[in-house]
Amino acid sequence: MMTKRSLTIGDLAKATATKVETIRYYERIGLLPAPARTQGNYRSYTADHLRRLSFVRRSRELGFTIEQVRALLDLADQRDRSCAAVDAIAREHLAEVDHKLADLTALRRELDEIIGRCRHGAVVAECRIIEALAPTEARSGH
Amino acid sequence: MMTKRSLTIGDLAKATATKVETIRYYERIGLLPAPARTQGNYRSYTADHLRRLSFVRRSRELGFTIEQVRALLDLADQRDRSCAAVDAIAREHLAEVDHKLADLTALRRELDEIIGRCRHGAVVAECRIIEALAPTEARSGH
DNA sequence: TATGGACCCTGTAGCAACTACAGGGTCAAG
């Protein structure tokens, strides 16, 4: 297959499953270099832009923050530097993900427990879910 | 123990581990009713406010959105209505949490796999993590 | 009585990471 000489912002959007507005946003915050313009002032992207945007999107999918992506891009550009810094960012992110997973798992358990308590008492006044949400010492009635 | 007649916003903040600004924010968006004011124009809260704010905080801790909390509060106020709607909101939220958990678990696995690939090749040019972030068809070299 | 510090007030701007307009211009097909 042959590669197109240049891409419009719409082409790039389609190729990376990104919204046009998001691409412009990435340019504004300096994550994607500003491309050349056509006579009509349209952005004209190259294969390099496509590579870079693909990298950004993949990293974002994996939950890296914009700042982490920025750091990864900087590192990726310095091809003679040690890989250790890249590893560190990825491991740090993994730790964050593990933390979130633990939080979410605990929350899930609690929510499940609360829902399980629901005896489908006819009315809200006897609803065990509502009771569970109202902290003990603030509960009315007793 | 005896209950105080009224609470300042600071008292309420301490009692519910909420920032003062957050309480004012809840009032602004209509989640907490505007309390009476003192001569000096200070907010003067009652035990009802404390109960309601506690409910809000607990719900937020469990990951309900503001709009869900609003719905739960409305339902909690209509004490003669069926408990089914409360149950529905809670179950919907549980489904969302499960979905997030699944996403995060998949992401974790992928991230772990990518990091595991790192052979600590001396330089970024050979970094398997960077390679993994650059999608296959956009990878340079082949 | 003055004053200091802790508290309170309003209003607005900032955060992350986009998304969604409004109000235009450009371009290719028919």
Place this chain on the structure above:
DNA sequence: CTTGACCCTGTAGTTGCTACAGGGTCCATA
């Protein structure tokens, strides 16, 4: 030559707060 799909800039909205700035109030102590 017009229609419709695309592109442009700039700004405001989203969620759920948080953080000021620039004031006012209250109370205890010197």
